Amino acid sequence: MKNSDVNLSRRNLVAKAGLGAAAAVATATLPKPAKAEATDRTVQYAMVIDTRRCVGCHACSVACKAEFDVPLGETRSWVEYIEKGEYPNVSRQFLPRLCNQCSDPPCVRVCPTGATYKRKEDGIVVVDADICIGCKYCMQACPYDARFINPRTGTADKCDFCLHRVSQGIAPACVNTCQGRARIFGDMNDPDSEVAKLIATEPVTVLRQEMGTKPNVYYIAADHTDDGDARFQHQYLRVDTHRRAKERR
Amino acid sequence: MLNRRNFLKIGAATPIVVGGVALSNAKQLSVYSGKDFSPATGLERIAIPSACWQCVTRCPNISYVEDGRLVKIEGQPASIRTHGVMCAKGQGGVNQYTDPDRVLYPMRRIGKRGEGKWKRVSWDEALSEITGRLKKLRDDGTPEKFMFHYGRMKASHSKLIKSAFLGTYGTGTIGNHTSICEGAKWVAQELTWGGHYDNWDFDNTNYVLNFGSNVFEAGTNHIPTSHRLIARMADKRIRVVTFDVRLSNTAAKSDEWVPIIPGTDRAVVLAMCNVIMSEGLYKGEGEAFLEFCKVTPGASATLEEKVTALKAHLKDYTPEWAETVSGVPAAKTAEIARDFATVKPACVISYRGAVANHHGADTERAIQMLAAITGNVDNPGGRCKAVGPKWKYPKGPKNKPKSRKLKILDGLPGAAKLPNHHVSHQVLQMIKDGSAGRPDVYMWYCYTPVYANGQVQENIDILKDETLVPFSVCVNPFYDESAALADIILPDTPYTERWTWEDMVSPAQIPEYYIRQPVVKPLGECRDFADVCIEMADRMGFPLGIKSHEEFVKQSCEMTPDVKKAGGFEYMKANGVYHDPEAKPRYFSYRKALPPEKYLAETVVKDPATGVYWDWKKAKLASAQEALEKGYVATKKSYKAYVGQEINGVVYSGFKPDKVNKSGYFEIYSEIMEAKDLPAMPSWTPIPEYEAKKPDDLILTTYKVAEQIHSRSANCKFLSEIFHDNPAWINPKTAKEKGIDEGDSIKVNSSFGEIVIKARVTPVVVPGTIAIAHHCGHWEYGRYASGEVAPKAAGSPGGDERDSARIWWNGERGVHPNWIIGNVADPISGQLRWMDTVVSVTKA
Amino acid sequence: MNEVFWGLPVISYLFLAGVGAGAYTVSASVLLRGGGGGFGHKHFQIARYGALLAPLPMMIGTGLIIFELGTFTAAFENGDFWLLFRWIRLFLTITMSPMSIGSWVLAVCILASLVYAYTFLSPDAKPGDDKSSLRLAMAWVGVPLGIAVAIYTGVMLGAMPSRPFWNSPVLVLLFLMSALSGGVAGILLLKAIFDHEPQTDDAGGTEPAGKIDRSSYLLSASDMILIGFELLAVFLFIMFTYLTVGAQKVAISVILPGGSLSMLFWVGVVLIGLLIPAIIELKYVLPTLLHKKVYTIPRRVEMIVALVVLFGGFLLRYVVVIGGQITGPVGI
Numbered sequence A: 001m002k003n004s005d006v007n008l009s010r011r012n013l014v015a016k017a018g019l020g021a022a023a024a025v026a027t028a029t030l031p032k033p034a035k036a037e038a039t040d041r042t043v044q045y046a047m048v049i050d051t052r053r054c055v056g057c058h059a060c061s062v063a064c065k066a067e068f069d070v071p072l073g074e075t076r077s078w079v080e081y082i083e084k085g086e087y088p089n090v091s092r093q094f095l096p097r098l099c100n101q102c103s104d105p106p107c108v109r110v111c112p113t114g115a116t117y118k119r120k121e122d123g124i125v126v127v128d129a130d131i132c133i134g135c136k137y138c139m140q141a142c143p144y145d146a147r148f149i150n151p152r153t154g155t156a157d158k159c160d161f162c163l164h165r166v167s168q169g170i171a172p173a174c175v176n177t178c179q180g181r182a183r184i185f186g187d188m189n190d191p192d193s194e195v196a197k198l199i200a201t202e203p204v205t206v207l208r209q210e211m212g213t214k215p216n217v218y219y220i221a222a223d224h225t226d227d228g229d230a231r232f233q234h235q236y237l238r239v240d241t242h243r244r245a246k247e248r249r
Numbered sequence B: 001m002l003n004r005r006n007f008l009k010i011g012a013a014t015p016i017v018v019g020g021v022a023l024s025n026a027k028q029l030s031v032y033s034g035k036d037f038s039p040a041t042g043l044e045r046i047a048i049p050s051a052c053w054q055c056v057t058r059c060p061n062i063s064y065v066e067d068g069r070l071v072k073i074e075g076q077p078a079s080i081r082t083h084g085v086m087c088a089k090g091q092g093g094v095n096q097y098t099d100p101d102r103v104l105y106p107m108r109r110i111g112k113r114g115e116g117k118w119k120r121v122s123w124d125e126a127l128s129e130i131t132g133r134l135k136k137l138r139d140d141g142t143p144e145k146f147m148f149h150y151g152r153m154k155a156s157h158s159k160l161i162k163s164a165f166l167g168t169y170g171t172g173t174i175g176n177h178t179s180i181c182e183g184a185k186w187v188a189q190e191l192t193w194g195g196h197y198d199n200w201d202f203d204n205t206n207y208v209l210n211f212g213s214n215v216f217e218a219g220t221n222h223i224p225t226s227h228r229l230i231a232r233m234a235d236k237r238i239r240v241v242t243f244d245v246r247l248s249n250t251a252a253k254s255d256e257w258v259p260i261i262p263g264t265d266r267a268v269v270l271a272m273c274n275v276i277m278s279e280g281l282y283k284g285e286g287e288a289f290l291e292f293c294k295v296t297p298g299a300s301a302t303l304e305e306k307v308t309a310l311k312a313h314l315k316d317y318t319p320e321w322a323e324t325v326s327g328v329p330a331a332k333t334a335e336i337a338r339d340f341a342t343v344k345p346a347c348v349i350s351y352r353g354a355v356a357n358h359h360g361a362d363t364e365r366a367i368q369m370l371a372a373i374t375g376n377v378d379n380p381g382g383r384c385k386a387v388g389p390k391w392k393y394p395k396g397p398k399n400k401p402k403s404r405k406l407k408i409l410d411g412l413p414g415a416a417k418l419p420n421h422h423v424s425h426q427v428l429q430m431i432k433d434g435s436a437g438r439p440d441v442y443m444w445y446c447y448t449p450v451y452a453n454g455q456v457q458e459n460i461d462i463l464k465d466e467t468l469v470p471f472s473v474c475v476n477p478f479y480d481e482s483a484a485l486a487d488i489i490l491p492d493t494p495y496t497e498r499w500t501w502e503d504m505v506s507p508a509q510i511p512e513y514y515i516r517q518p519v520v521k522p523l524g525e526c527r528d529f530a531d532v533c534i535e536m537a538d539r540m541g542f543p544l545g546i547k548s549h550e551e552f553v554k555q556s557c558e559m560t561p562d563v564k565k566a567g568g569f570e571y572m573k574a575n576g577v578y579h580d581p582e583a584k585p586r587y588f589s590y591r592k593a594l595p596p597e598k599y600l601a602e603t604v605v606k607d608p609a610t611g612v613y614w615d616w617k618k619a620k621l622a623s624a625q626e627a628l629e630k631g632y633v634a635t636k637k638s639y640k641a642y643v644g645q646e647i648n649g650v651v652y653s654g655f656k657p658d659k660v661n662k663s664g665y666f667e668i669y670s671e672i673m674e675a676k677d678l679p680a681m682p683s684w685t686p687i688p689e690y691e692a693k694k695p696d697d698l699i700l701t702t703y704k705v706a707e708q709i710h711s712r713s714a715n716c717k718f719l720s721e722i723f724h725d726n727p728a729w730i731n732p733k734t735a736k737e738k739g740i741d742e743g744d745s746i747k748v749n750s751s752f753g754e755i756v757i758k759a760r761v762t763p764v765v766v767p768g769t770i771a772i773a774h775h776c777g778h779w780e781y782g783r784y785a786s787g788e789v790a791p792k793a794a795g796s797p798g799g800d801e802r803d804s805a806r807i808w809w810n811g812e813r814g815v816h817p818n819w820i821i822g823n824v825a826d827p828i829s830g831q832l833r834w835m836d837t838v839v840s841v842t843k844a
Numbered sequence C: 001m002n003e004v005f006w007g008l009p010v011i012s013y014l015f016l017a018g019v020g021a022g023a024y025t026v027s028a029s030v031l032l033r034g035g036g037g038g039f040g041h042k043h044f045q046i047a048r049y050g051a052l053l054a055p056l057p058m059m060i061g062t063g064l065i066i067f068e069l070g071t072f073t074a075a076f077e078n079g080d081f082w083l084l085f086r087w088i089r090l091f092l093t094i095t096m097s098p099m100s101i102g103s104w105v106l107a108v109c110i111l112a113s114l115v116y117a118y119t120f121l122s123p124d125a126k127p128g129d130d131k132s133s134l135r136l137a138m139a140w141v142g143v144p145l146g147i148a149v150a151i152y153t154g155v156m157l158g159a160m161p162s163r164p165f166w167n168s169p170v171l172v173l174l175f176l177m178s179a180l181s182g183g184v185a186g187i188l189l190l191k192a193i194f195d196h197e198p199q200t201d202d203a204g205g206t207e208p209a210g211k212i213d214r215s216s217y218l219l220s221a222s223d224m225i226l227i228g229f230e231l232l233a234v235f236l237f238i239m240f241t242y243l244t245v246g247a248q249k250v251a252i253s254v255i256l257p258g259g260s261l262s263m264l265f266w267v268g269v270v271l272i273g274l275l276i277p278a279i280i281e282l283k284y285v286l287p288t289l290l291h292k293k294v295y296t297i298p299r300r301v302e303m304i305v306a307l308v309v310l311f312g313g314f315l316l317r318y319v320v321v322i323g324g325q326i327t328g329p330v331g332i
């Protein structure tokens, strides 16, 4: 289909996309057919990041930048390196970061215009760029530095779990590219989903749990070391954020 | 028009239809769908299967187009090499297309060479001038005075440009970049098992021992191997041990990082072999494989003789001895040797860290020996002979002249004894030297002689000098440091805008056929250089009989049986990749017993000295008699006539030679080496510069990072945003001795020059060394790389300029280490010794 | 260094809104305390200064904040000038966000203060004139509105666990005290500038109209007390955070000795902005308070005190706003 068709209704749009896919090249992996009965269970999308499988390659960071043409200086997704120890007992751990799509999101709570909200349908926290005034209050409130002002629109922006893909039945761009398959995505309210199973069976953690945000990005084997710990342990520690903000916030 | 609000509102609220089925929840999310949508409009993007050419790996990809612009690249889910995943550099490929500093029109310099003043010329004008000169050289009978120097030119580009165009033109003065890359590795493999590209069968291995390969960040088959390794590590918890001079990401992910003094891996490998032989750990698979190994002079030996020979050779290479050379604790070496020999199958891997140094080729030979005596050669889970597709293609004119070449490709006299892949980093020095003649026309393609080699200043000086290089042509989509010194720049298309059939090897041990196709129309007047070559041949009056590169690819698709069977060109255009779904992975290729009709054929004789069966006709000899008289080894290029190897009475396909006249054995003992006064068996040879090194001198090594591809990717804004600075890593202990603190400016001096660079004091590097990443310190290559906007021929439209003002890493662009690395060669292979430069370091 | 999302515009805004709201509250209190006519001419004059002052800083501050909006900057970058008016969105809805509530409160406060100022506008304005009842009504709403504005700035910052430096209830108290003291200082300044009558008072005697400056005394004295409360708030602010564990303790260290804002805070805010004016005021107020001496203060001193208090108030906002942003949660 041509992507310059502009007057399609949304329904048409997705329906057409569907037909396109049916006729698509044999290489495309088509989603399995859904069960017939519709569920009224709510969906909460979640991501599990298995750092054991992460090689710190930054494919996710760049995939995300390209997917949205994120302006230089800003990041929806980034990978931190945590380097510590004394020679020769040293380590480097990788911590991919993105918006946690919190279940109790302070960014939503503080937004004065309602531009930021958590979608009931799938639990994704989104920013409506047509409403946002760019006051940056949400940026102050997010304990994960996940937000930025998109200089092109002047409005708040951040990872939206690739809503435009997910709503079409395909996984986020960063999940697609991840060579370690360290990023696993799905509906955590669906007990059969891989994310739900991983969360149930693996010792998962979330970032800054004490912030009370109830993140929906879970980590397996994340390294939670920070400056304070390192100072206390008299250890060398270097955290590289690989973004414009050189300090982790 | 859908606005954002509507989009957000409608989004997933209603059941979504994908592939004609309604989806009600998340379960059906497809990770590798081969589809993408615009985040702004929600409309589907057009998907075009093509292939990456950011790095040498050349992964198949899917490129997405919106409003006629390339907007996104993903992995190709149907690829057995990549399984649909992709690296950061591949993702960053979108920036190659939108780079606002692209060269879009042919440009000719005005003013002095290197002054940076250009005017736009038409293709006709540019090609008239170039072919005018080339034709004259050819007509004068001196085609060799046209030197063509290429870097990453592969597959159909190589066939069309090198074989067809240059072959028909008649010059043999063709340089490559293998010696600055991995030449030592190839030479070593040619000496041991013939041919090159080892594949590491991570899918099936249970142990990985790594010498100087940064699998997770680099590697010539990067994504195909790295995603397999991490999967195996995570799923099977296999053990991975990495020897590196610094904590690469690979070392960091390994179960164990063993720090090692640069350039000394061979000592450790020899000591491991010593442990394995002396403790009898070779028994079993290793012992069995020894049947196929040559360990002694002569055609054959018993197992006992072989074992004795190995033990005797390795006797003095004890772990304790290795510790004195490499700094690796003896106990550690012994422990790893025992593990490696016991866990089956195990895979020993190696890359430039192990070989880009003095006698690096011998290190690779030692590593081959280690694989051999543990029986981990070409077996499932071991170190395998790589498998790639075999394309058939049009060869161009039948009657090609015998090519003539200037003897400037193999380095300064005495530089290397087995420069099978040339000594390309000394080409400019040879031009300066002049004793072997000088090219009149120096043209380079996919290559940057200035930036990618050592001794940058000298490269600049020579290229600038019109008495040494009278006329130079750079073929490039971008304005790099070398383009700045050309007389004419021909705008090539980046890989996103051209045709190629591709052939990189497959770690699945099953060949994968794939093509690259233009994703978007070439910008400006950019043209695929292969098409330009076709036109140049026409202009010079020797048409290649090939209409275009597209046509070449098309014909190749129809000529290649596997591809033809699949549906030929149309199939490849629609799907991008093909592999035979019935194919089984290939292992033990050497163990195939030849059917008698093969080796008893009329033109085949057995060489008594080596046990090799060879075809005297193919060797261009007159008779069997002549063949027997001359002997296999002494006949020029007899390796091309190899048929099989007799081993204990059976004629096997064996380890087929390539480039050198070796036997069909896996040669641990090499008479070819011996004949050149080099160690016949892998051996330790002291490094002269280390012997002369002052106590407080350091050793400089260099490395690649996951987010950049040597010289060519710093123009990708998304990549340079992540990696743009390369402070020198220095261990706290060493730094303290020199009074260097984190962030200090330091002077690094070698016998080739001095750089001033920032220090990063970190325990993740071996004391006594400093490690400086490649890729940084550009002074051209556009705004994202260097901050310098590339000069434009007047009136050319810009690319995507929106981000130019947002570059935030000005002033943090690092320093290129190659200013102070010498264009010195491994005396065996000619490989540039990137990893063992002796330097003195002081606080600036 | 962490990136600072809210810079000088927001800092100035917080300061100016505080001064304006403070002035409104103080003016209204003074007016109401005197039953609309107060303790005579001087008090009315003071209320008048406050009333005329109040809307200005609030409006300027609010105007400034527009410069900090991302939409404002982007309007120029991509030439979409509609973006300049995007802030109107704030008033198309009301949410539980402190900024949303605060914006409404501020808007109402500005409007009320404008009406209030209007009642004082005529040079002939005096207690009991024809605008009296409107004036009184506006004074009645002014007290809670002014306080609400002062408080909301503190709530807005204090509401976020992600900003441990701000995340303290004491911040509200601190901002309230500082706003009131800023209001007083603003009034004192205006008075010192425009009021050329001698600054004397026989302390508690009858009031020979026009001669005695009991109002000035009242202002200085209350300012002194406000500063006292502010010092207390500073103390509590530091202790509460210092005595906890984790992020807040780390965050507060930016203003403790060795911290990057330490000098600015202790010398600028505490010493210059609080202690020095308090001591000066003490010097003039004490004799009156203890010995019922006639209250006199040179105009120039009064001016300096007012300026110094205002300066301290600005620095306080500066240190708090920056301090909150260069610190953050600890751990990961």
Ligand SMILES: Nc1nc2c(c(=O)[nH]1)N[C@H]1C(S)=C(S)[C@@H](COP(=O)(O)OP(=O)(O)OC[C@H]3O[C@@H](n4cnc5c(=O)[nH]c(N)nc54)[C@H](O)[C@@H]3O)O[C@H]1N2
Pocket (backbone or CB within 6 Å): B055, B056, B089, B181, B182, B211, B212, B213, B214, B215, B217, B218, B219, B220, B221, B222, B243, B244, B245, B246, B248, B260, B261, B262, B263, B264, B265, B351, B352, B353, B354, B357, B701, B702, B703, B704, B705, B706, B707, B708, B709, B710, B771, B835
């Ligand atoms: N990201 C990325 N990938 C690439 C490329 C790229 O530029 N960028 N280039 C491609 C090309 S052309 C090539 S040839 C390959 C190269 O792939 P690799 O050879 O794997 O990569 P290098 O970084 O050249 O070197 C590997 C490692 O050797 C280490 N090393 C240095 N000296 C020594 C030593 O003496 N002993 C040991 N044991 N280790 C040492 C370095 O620290 C480094 O981690 O990568 C290919 N893939």
Ligand SMILES: Nc1nc2c(c(=O)[nH]1)N[C@H]1C(S)=C(S)[C@@H](COP(=O)(O)OP(=O)(O)OC[C@H]3O[C@@H](n4cnc5c(=O)[nH]c(N)nc54)[C@H](O)[C@@H]3O)O[C@H]1N2
Pocket (backbone or CB within 6 Å): B150, B151, B152, B177, B180, B181, B182, B445, B446, B447, B448, B449, B452, B453, B475, B476, B477, B478, B479, B480, B481, B492, B493, B494, B495, B529, B702, B703, B704, B709, B710, B711, B712, B713, B773, B774, B817, B818, B821, B834
């Ligand atoms: N210090 C240090 N130096 C190194 C290395 C290292 O690890 N450390 N690695 C070495 C290795 S392994 C290698 S292989 C070499 C690589 O050295 P090169 O082959 O020279 O490097 P490339 O990055 O492939 O790019 C060369 C030039 O090709 C141009 N180019 C990019 N795309 C295209 C295209 O589509 N068409 C054309 N015509 N030109 C294009 C760019 O201008 C770029 O400058 O570098 C070597 N140099």
Ligand code: SF4
Pocket (backbone or CB within 6 Å): A098, A099, A100, A101, A102, A105, A106, A107, A108, A125, A141, A142, A143, A144, A145, A146, A147, A158, A213
């Ligand atoms: S991570 Fe930050 S931006 Fe994302 S939902 Fe949570 S609070 Fe909001």
Ligand code: SF4
Pocket (backbone or CB within 6 Å): A110, A111, A112, A113, A114, A115, A116, A127, A131, A132, A133, A134, A135, A136, A137, A138, A139, A155, A156
């Ligand atoms: S910047 Fe936009 S999304 Fe964030 S709080 Fe302000 S209005 Fe809401």
Ligand code: SF4
Pocket (backbone or CB within 6 Å): A063, A064, A065, A067, A076, A077, A098, A099, A158, A159, A160, A161, A162, A172, A173, A174, A175
């Ligand atoms: S889910 Fe999408 S938006 Fe979020 S980090 Fe991944 S690619 Fe970026």
Ligand code: SF4
Pocket (backbone or CB within 6 Å): A053, A054, A055, A056, A057, A058, A059, A060, A061, A079, A094, A096, A177, A178, A179, A180, A181, A182, A183
């Ligand atoms: S793409 Fe995957 S493996 Fe690479 S850094 Fe991101 S999460 Fe880690």
Ligand code: SF4
Pocket (backbone or CB within 6 Å): B052, B053, B054, B055, B056, B057, B058, B059, B086, B087, B088, B089, B090, B091, B221, B222, B223, B224
């Ligand atoms: S490994 Fe190389 S070829 Fe493959 S995606 Fe990455 S850059 Fe492209």
Ligand SMILES: [Mo]
Pocket (backbone or CB within 6 Å): B180, B181, B182
């Ligand atoms: Mo290379």
